[in-house]
Amino acid sequence: MKKTILLVVDVQQALIDASPVREDEFLLNLKMMIDVAHAVGTEVVYVRHDSGPGDDLEAGTDGWQLHRSLKPQDGERVFDKKFNSAFRHTGLDEYLKSKDVGRIVLCGMQTEYCIDTTCKVAFEFGYDVVIPSGGTTTYTNPFLTGEKLINFYEHMIWHEPLASVRPMDEVLAVIGGEK
Secondary structure (H helix, E strand, O other): OOEEEEEEEOOEHHHHHOOOOOHHHHHHHHHHHHHHHHHHOOEEEEEEEOOOOOOOOOOOOOOOOEOOOOOOOOOOOEEEEOOOOOOOOOOHHHHHHHOOEEEEEEEEEOHHHHHHHHHHHHHHOOOEEEEEOOOEEOOOOOOOOHHHHHHHHHHHHOOOOOOEEEOHHHHHHHHOOOO
16 A cells, blocks of 8 residues: 655745744644654655745745744655755655655645645646645735635645545544545
């Protein structure tokens, strides 16, 4: 049977400092998923975005670091990326294949950019993608509120066969190996 991992994308200090929508709910949900994963031995993999010199997400800066609420355990992998996809030129796909991973529980930032792209690439690579409702966040832009963006992707874009958006209790059961 293929393994499940929890993939936490771009939950970095500068992005949380910019106050995304549903920030408190998002961080609480993230903590619950990570705690369950640690309790049952489901691997947690982190991804961090590097936007290059002079940016808030420049590698090595305080803003680029994983958010202070995230404390990867010894041996947990952190992949660095320069593109919206967590897979492009990162070695993530090869790593997951070497671990016999078949299902990715995908959470993080930003809903309409890196989460959406990572979801679609993971699907193309043959992974079963589960996205927790309340497990992504983003910001309001000139065209749509952050709330509308999240709802749009959860209810209109990410659906079978691309991904499965599930309530948090079901996602915690998936991480725990029950579903």
